[in-house]
Every structure is written in C-alpha cells, then in structure tokens.
Amino acid sequence: MKAAVLGYGTVGSGVVHVIEENHDVILEKSGIDLEVKYVLDLRDFPGDPIQERIVHDFKVIEEDPEIGVVAEVMGGTGAAYEFTKRLLKAGKSVSTSNKELVAQHGTELLDIARENHVSYMFEASCGGGIPIIRPLRTCLNAERIDEITGIVNGTTNYILTKMIEEDLEFSDALKEAQDMGYAERNPEADIEGHDACRKIAILSSLAYGKRVDYKDIYTEGISRITAADIRYAEKMRKTIKLLAYSHLDDGKVLAMVAPYLVGQEDPLGAVKGVFNAIFVHGNMLGDAMFYGKGAGKDATASAVVSDLIEQAQTAGAPVMSGWSDEKQEMQDVKDSCRQFFVRIPSDEESLRQAAAVFGSGQFVNADIEGETGLVTGILSEKDFADRLAEFGKAVSFIRIRD
Amino acid sequence: MKAAVLGYGTVGSGVVHVIEENHDVILEKSGIDLEVKYVLDLRDFPGDPIQERIVHDFKVIEEDPEIGVVAEVMGGTGAAYEFTKRLLKAGKSVSTSNKELVAQHGTELLDIARENHVSYMFEASCGGGIPIIRPLRTCLNAERIDEITGIVNGTTNYILTKMIEEDLEFSDALKEAQDMGYAERNPEADIEGHDACRKIAILSSLAYGKRVDYKDIYTEGISRITAADIRYAEKMRKTIKLLAYSHLDDGKVLAMVAPYLVGQEDPLGAVKGVFNAIFVHGNMLGDAMFYGKGAGKDATASAVVSDLIEQAQTAGAPVMSGWSDEKQEMQDVKDSCRQFFVRIPSDEESLRQAAAVFGSGQFVNADIEGETGLVTGILSEKDFADRLAEFGKAVSFIRIRD
Numbered sequence: 115m116k117a118a119v120l121g122y123g124t125v126g127s128g129v130v131h132v133i134e135e136n137h138d139v140i141l142e143k144s145g146i147d148l149e150v151k152y153v154l155d156l157r158d159f160p161g162d163p164i165q166e167r168i169v170h171d172f173k174v175i176e177e178d179p180e181i182g183v184v185a186e187v188m189g190g191t192g193a194a195y196e197f198t199k200r201l202l203k204a205g206k207s208v209s210t211s212n213k214e215l216v217a218q219h220g221t222e223l224l225d226i227a228r229e230n231h232v233s234y235m236f237e238a239s240c241g242g243g244i245p246i247i248r249p250l251r252t253c254l255n256a257e258r259i260d261e262i263t264g265i266v267n268g269t270t271n272y273i274l275t276k277m278i279e280e281d282l283e284f285s286d287a288l289k290e291a292q293d294m295g296y297a298e299r300n301p302e303a304d305i306e307g308h309d310a311c312r313k314i315a316i317l318s319s320l321a322y323g324k325r326v327d328y329k330d331i332y333t334e335g336i337s338r339i340t341a342a343d344i345r346y347a348e349k350m351r352k353t354i355k356l357l358a359y360s361h362l363d364d365g366k367v368l369a370m371v372a373p374y375l376v377g378q379e380d381p382l383g384a385v386k387g388v389f390n391a392i393f394v395h396g397n398m399l400g401d402a403m404f405y406g407k408g409a410g411k412d413a414t415a416s417a418v419v420s421d422l423i424e425q426a427q428t429a430g431a432p433v434m435s436g437w438s439d440e441k442q443e444m445q446d447v448k449d450s451c452r453q454f455f456v457r458i459p460s461d462e463e464s465l466r467q468a469a470a471v472f473g474s475g476q477f478v479n480a481d482i483e484g485e486t487g488l489v490t491g492i493l494s495e496k497d498f499a500d501r502l503a504e505f506g507k508a509v510s511f512i513r514i515r516d
Numbered sequence: 517m518k519a520a521v522l523g524y525g526t527v528g529s530g531v532v533h534v535i536e537e538n539h540d541v542i543l544e545k546s547g548i549d550l551e552v553k554y555v556l557d558l559r560d561f562p563g564d565p566i567q568e569r570i571v572h573d574f575k576v577i578e579e580d581p582e583i584g585v586v587a588e589v590m591g592g593t594g595a596a597y598e599f600t601k602r603l604l605k606a607g608k609s610v611s612t613s614n615k616e617l618v619a620q621h622g623t624e625l626l627d628i629a630r631e632n633h634v635s636y637m638f639e640a641s642c643g644g645g646i647p648i649i650r651p652l653r654t655c656l657n658a659e660r661i662d663e664i665t666g667i668v669n670g671t672t673n674y675i676l677t678k679m680i681e682e683d684l685e686f687s688d689a690l691k692e693a694q695d696m697g698y699a700e701r702n703p704e705a706d707i708e709g710h711d712a713c714r715k716i717a718i719l720s721s722l723a724y725g726k727r728v729d730y731k732d733i734y735t736e737g738i739s740r741i742t743a744a745d746i747r748y749a750e751k752m753r754k755t756i757k758l759l760a761y762s763h764l765d766d767g768k769v770l771a772m773v774a775p776y777l778v779g780q781e782d783p784l785g786a787v788k789g790v791f792n793a794i795f796v797h798g799n800m801l802g803d804a805m806f807y808g809k810g811a812g813k814d815a816t817a818s819a820v821v822s823d824l825i826e827q828a829q830t831a832g833a834p835v836m837s838g839w840s841d842e843k844q845e846m847q848d849v850k851d852s853c854r855q856f857f858v859r860i861p862s863d864e865e866s867l868r869q870a871a872a873v874f875g876s877g878q879f880v881n882a883d884i885e886g887e888t889g890l891v892t893g894i895l896s897e898k899d900f901a902d903r904l905a906e907f908g909k910a911v912s913f914i915r916i917r918d
C-alpha cells in the first residue's frame with residue numbers, strides 16, 4: 115500500500131521524513147511497508163530528493179488505485195476540504211493535522227468516510243504529537259467522559275510561562291515567542307484563543323459523541339493578561355493558564371476557552387513552555403492526563419503517520435468512530451458558576467463598595483500601588499458580570515479553576 | 517457478541533460493573549452491545565444478581581460459540597495460563613489485567629492468539645486505568661522509542677509520598693498504606709519492586725519489539741529508604757521515586773527498577789500518592805507522559821473492558837501486535853552510568869577519605885548529626901560499587917535521575 119502527501123510545508127516534509135527515517139521500525143512493529151509515492155504541491159523543489167515524487171495535479175493521486183492512504187497536511191478549508199471529500203469518495207483513507215477543517219467539516223467528512231468504507235483520522239489535529247484522539251476513541255471507549263480540560267496551545271503557554279519566569283509584560287513575551295519561532299507574525303489565532311477553541315470543539319465532539327460546534331464556544335484569549343496579574347497569582351500560589359474546558363452535565367455541555375488561575379499543585383499548573391497537556395475525567399477511570407509536545411514538525415508528523423499506519427492495517431475493515439450528526443445541546447456560559455479574582459482600587463470607599471457588591475470576599479495583597487485583589491465566592495457568570503457592572507471600578511478579573 | 521469473565525474478585529466484579537453501568541455509552545460510542553453471559557468462579561454469590569450467571573465449569577465458556585471475548589482477571593500463572601491458552605485456541609479473544617501472566621508467558625500467548633486469528637490484550641496490566649499499552653502499540657507506532665521511565669506502582673508511590681509529606685519512617689508509612697488498603701498484608705511484591713519489574717518488562721517488550729525477560733531486570737525496592745534520605749532529597753530540591761526504567765541504545769536495552777532522586781521540577785517528580793505516570797521518549801515525538809490512577813477496581817476494570825470492546829470491534833480481523841519471540845539483548849547494569857548520592861560520616865578523616873575515593877563531589881548538608889551527603893560525578897555502576905567498597909563507611913546511597 116502506497117501513501118500520498120498533500121502539501122510539502124512544515125508538517126508535510128515532516129511526514130515524509132518520519133516515513134523514511136522510521137521505515138524499518140514501522141515495518142517491524144506494524145507489518146506495514148509504508149512508502150510515499152506522491153507529494154502534491156504547487157511548488158517545485160529542485161535539488162530536494164522529493165522532487166521526483168512531486169505532482170501538481172491532484173487527479174494523479176485521486177485516480178491511482180495504488181494509493182490507499184493520504185496525509186492531508188496542506189491546511190485551510192478550501193482545497194483541503196474539496197480534496198479530502200474526493201479522496202474519501204475514491205475509497206482512500208485520509209489522515210490530517212488540519213484542525214480548522216476537522217472543526218468545520220469533520221462531521222460531514224466522517225460520514226463520507228463511513229459510507230465509503232474508509233476512515234478519516236486526525237490524531238495530529240489536537241495536541242500535536244500527544245496521543246489523545248486515539249485514546250479517547252479506543253482506550254476510553256468504556257468510559258462516560260464528563261470533563262476535558264486542556265492546555266492545547268503551545269504558543270500561549272510559552273508566552274505565559276515567559277511572563278511568569280521573567281516577569282515580562284504580554285507584548286514583550288509575545289515578541290520573544292515570535293523571535294523564537296513559537297508565535298506567528300500574525301499571532302491572533304493563537305493569542306485570542308481561536309486555535310484552542312477549535313481543538314476543544316473536536317475533543318468534546320469525540321468525548322461526548324455529538325457534534326459540538328466551535329462557533330458555540332465562548333472564547334477569550336490572553337492578550338489582556340499583565341505582569342501585575344501574575345504577581346497576584348504568585349501570591350495565591352497559583353499560575354495563569356489558557357484553558358480549553360468542557361464539561362458534560364445532565365446532557366448539556368459547557369465549553370469555553372479562557373485564561374484561568376490554576377493551582378501550582380494542579381497537574382495542569384506544572385505544564386510549562388510549549389508543552390501541552392490534556393486532562394480527562396471519566397466515570398470509571400477518574401482522572402487521567404496526557405502530556406507532551408503540542409507542536410513541532412516531527413511530533414505532529416509522527417501523529418499523522420500513526421494514523422496512516424492504522425488506516426493501512428485496517429484497510430477493508432476500518433473501525434468506525436467519530437460522533438453523530440446530532441448537535442450537542444450546550445449550556446449557556448452565563449449560567450456556569452465559579453470563583454473569580456478581581457483587581458479593585460484600594461481606596462477606602464472602593465473597598466467598602468466592593469465588599470458590599472461582591473459579598474464577603476478574600477483579599478489578596480501583591481504590593482501594587484493603589485489597588486488590591488479580591489477572590490469572590492462561587493458566582494454564576496451572569497451574576498458576576500452584573501456585580502462587576504454595578505461596582506464599575508474593577509481593574510480586571512480572571513476566572514479561578516476549582 | 518457475548519463476553520465471559522474469569523474470576524469474580526475485585527477486578528472481575530469491576531468488569532461486570534463497568535459493562536453494565538456503561539452499557540449504553542459503550543453501545544453509542546463503539547456500536548458494541550456488550551453483555552456478560554458467564555462469570556467463572558469457584559465460589560457462589562447468593563443474593564448477588566451475578567449468581568445466575570456464575571459457572572463453576574470452565575468448559576461451559578470454552579465450548580459456547582456465542583462467547584467471543586473473555587476477560588481473564590483471576591490472576592496467577594496456573595489456571596489462568598491454562599485457560600487463556602485454551603480460550604485462544606477455541607477462537608476467543610482474551611483481555612487481562614494479569615501482569616504476572618503477561619510477563620511470564622506473554623510471548624507464547626501472543627503467538628497462539630496470532631495463529632488462531634484472535635487477539636490477546638493487556639491494557640490493564642501496566643498502569644491500571646492509564647492508557648499506555650494501546651498508545652504504545654498504535655499512537656506511537658511511527659516512533660523509534662528509546663526510553664520508558666515509569667512510576668508504575670501506586671503502593672510504593674503512596675508510601676514515599678507519605679514519608680515526604682508527613683516526615684515518616686518507611687515502616688510507619690507502610691503501616692498507614694496497609695490500613696488504607698493501598699498495601700497488602702504481605703507487601704513484598706510491591707515494596708521490593710517485583711510488581712514494577714514485571715510492568716517495565718511488558719512495556720519494554722512492546723516498545724522495543726523484542727522479548728524482555730523480567731528475570732533479567734535488575735530490581736531494588738524502597739524498604740531501605742529512610743526519613744533522613746528524604747531530608748537530604750529536600751535539601752537538593754529533589755524527591756524520591758521508585759522508577760521502572762528502560763533505555764534502548766545501539767540495539768541493547770538497559771532496564772532496572774530502583775529508587776531514584778528525581779528533581780521536583782521533573783514531570784515525574786510531581787506525581788504523588790497512588791497516581792502513576794509513564795514517561796516515553798520517541799525519536800520523532802520527543803517527550804510524552806501518561807498520567808492517571810495506576811490501580812483501583814473501576815479504573816483497572818475500565819481498561820479491561822476497553823480491550824474487550826476493541827476485540828469485539830475487530831473480530832475476524834484483529835490487528836496484530838506485540839513483540840517478536842527473539843530475546844532482546846540487554847546491557848549489563850554494571851556498565852550503566854549516572855550520578856550517585858552517598859551519605860558519609862562527617863568526621864574529618866572520613867571527609868578526606870571520601871574526597872579521595874569519590875573524586876571532587878558536591879556536599880549536601882541536611883543537619884543530620886555526625887554525617888553529611890555527597891553527590892558524585894558520573895560513574896558507572898561498577899566503578900561506583902568499587903569505590904563504595906573501598907571507602908567502606910557509607911551510610912547508604914541513592915541513584916540520581918539525570
């Protein structure tokens with residue numbers, strides 16, 4: 115069985131590298147003699163040994179009966195969507211790292227795969243090289259999963275770690291991340307939480323079995339986090355993490371992406387730099403966590419190749435999984451409850467007013483001129499927003515993970 | 517497809533519980549309508565709803581064509597071995613939590629399964645509910661794995677955590693673990709490292725593809741660790757963990773089980789109480805870690821059931837995996853190199869002598885009367901043992917994880 119790769123960018127060249135470098139170990143472990151026959155790219159790569167396998171015409175791949183499995187690592191939701199549909203209809207299994215495409219059209223593509231007795235897999239779409247999709251759909255298939263909480267974006271975790279360890283402001287840490295190649299020139303998808311949002315949509319759909327639309331997920335990024343917030347966090351023996359969170363309760367799913375104060379003793383609090391971790395709670399298993407590099411060319415490519423191998427192994431009798439076409443009923447974020455940390459002016463009148471508005475809170479002093487911190491009791495998002503508006507003078511606030 | 521369960525002990529009753537409690541979610545996620553038809557046990561359970569499905573005669577299960585998958589959770593290497601062989605030969609897939617049996621006869625049982633077009637699975641044999649076996653054989657099948665380091669025994673990790681957090685001596689912490697039900701009355705298999713040894717043998721066989729015999733693995737337990745050792749560890753910002761370690765280098769595997777000093781910032785250093793974690797390094801992936809409850813009735817049972825589900829899904833076309841019959845070449849532990857921590861008498865002559873024997877070491881003072889600690893440079897085990905004998909006055913030593 116031969117493979118094709120769509121796109122010779124970072125992940126695409128990684129896929130070719132993993133298949134060639136680890137050819138023998140793959141054959142030994144899985145009995146699969148994996149070989150890349152074509153790489154689709156509009157560009158040419160003169161001098162690169164891949165050049166002789168470069169094709170510019172998608173049809174060559176689509177119509178070659180020798181091609182059984184294809185890695186779609188071109189990204190985007192245009193040509194990638196079109197090509198994936200056509201490949202599945204042509205009876206070829208497709209693996210991808212393209213989270214936008216899975217989040218937007220995954221339900222349809224899974225259906226098309228099922229109808230054509232092939233599979234559509236996306237281990238690399240969430241958490242890069244961390245095995246999480248396959249554990250969710252196989253190892254934890256005897257579990258009623260009721261919570262997933264992940265640090266699923268390495269860029270923001272790197273920025274937050276830098277802010278904490280080097281006492282930097284957000285913009286300086288972002289610049290450093292860009293210089294290191296961990297953040298893009300246009301970093302919005304990462305820092306505003308859109309990337310994490312798509313990942314938690316995919317993980318939630320898989321865990322709860324119904325379609326969770328990423329557009330329904332409340333999403334906040336980390337661009338408003340400051341060095342002062344971090345000083346308060348440290349006073350509370352906490353750290354700040356961008357969490358992608360979802361919880362199933364009574365048939366409804368609460369899902370959100372936002373920065374949270376997380377205890378330093380919490381397994382998620384210990385996840386630093388570009389590392390990712392995904393925490394899962396099941397009704398029999400209790401707590402489990404998957405930890406590793408959330409990005410990186412070879413780690414992500416390795417996950418794509420692991421899918422290709424399983425697809426080759428199960429060709430003809432793919433194990434179906436995914437989620438149903440039914441839309442998951444969502445809980446309104448406004449009704450979800452938690453504690454909040456609020457920064458307030460420390461003049462006497464504000465303190466008195468804050469105590470009256472937020473109820474008996476616990477104060478946190480981080481020696482910041484003219485202000486103090488306050489931890490509220492457990493409040494709903496709506497209730498907290500109302501009180502925040504009534505108080506009118508808060509500097510900022512952060513949610514607290516319980 | 518109907519299932520049978522061999523043994524109605526702790527894990528066996530858990531398997532029945534998971535299958536019944538999560539019947540609907542299993543059906544929804546996997547399309548498998550899993551049902552327990554028989555439970556083999558020598559005892560009767562009057563009043564327990566299981567009673568009507570209890571059989572005392574193994575042949576009933578062996579000869580019933582409706583039984584496609586069987587959970588062997590009776591333990592031991594006697595009847596369990598015999599029954600597993602007969603079931604596989606009768607064309608039934610078997611899942612187990614029985615690490616002794618897998619470590620001792622796994623290679624043969626995997627072969628018999630292959631010959632009979634069924635599968636032998638053991639997700640629950642290492643790390644209880646933590647998904648690790650399946651990730652190793654599927655998610656990481658594109659990887660050349662070169663290191664596995666695990667905290668794979670919850671009992672010893674609980675004891676060490678208690679010693680650290682409550683400043684207890686080993687015997688007091690062991691007693692507490694026994695009172696809590698985390699350690700058995702006869703705790704030898706756990707505290708002397710035999711349980712961890714079997715687990716690292718299984719994980720290493722799977723990761724490196726050749727048979728690693730547990731009898732070839734150098735094994736030390738934690739019974740010689742004292743409260744004083746822990747005071748030294750804390751001075752070094754380290755903790756003490758029983759590590760099950762294996763490393764592949766140049767075709768040879770170094771495997772050992774021993775207590776190690778582990779950095780508090782090391783992901784493995786943060787694993788506390790009865791939790792387990794398994795760290796894996798692959799040539800493309802880099803570092804990954806799997807974390808969760810290493811034991812417990814429902815968590816372990818959930819792992820057994822996840823195997824039964826996969827076996828039901830792939831009935832007729834099982835995906836083969838395991839390891840070859842070839843014996844893995846092992847590296848002699850004596851040649852392996854690392855730093856060591858040694859406690860020595862603090863009189864002037866001993867200090868002078870220690871400096872001469874161990875070379876320029878770094879001293880650690882934990883305010884313990886009449887002694888001090890010393891961290892050696894990197895030495896081979898053999899070299900260190902020679903120097904230790906030459907010095908002749910060391911109180912004790914612990915290896916250091918790099």
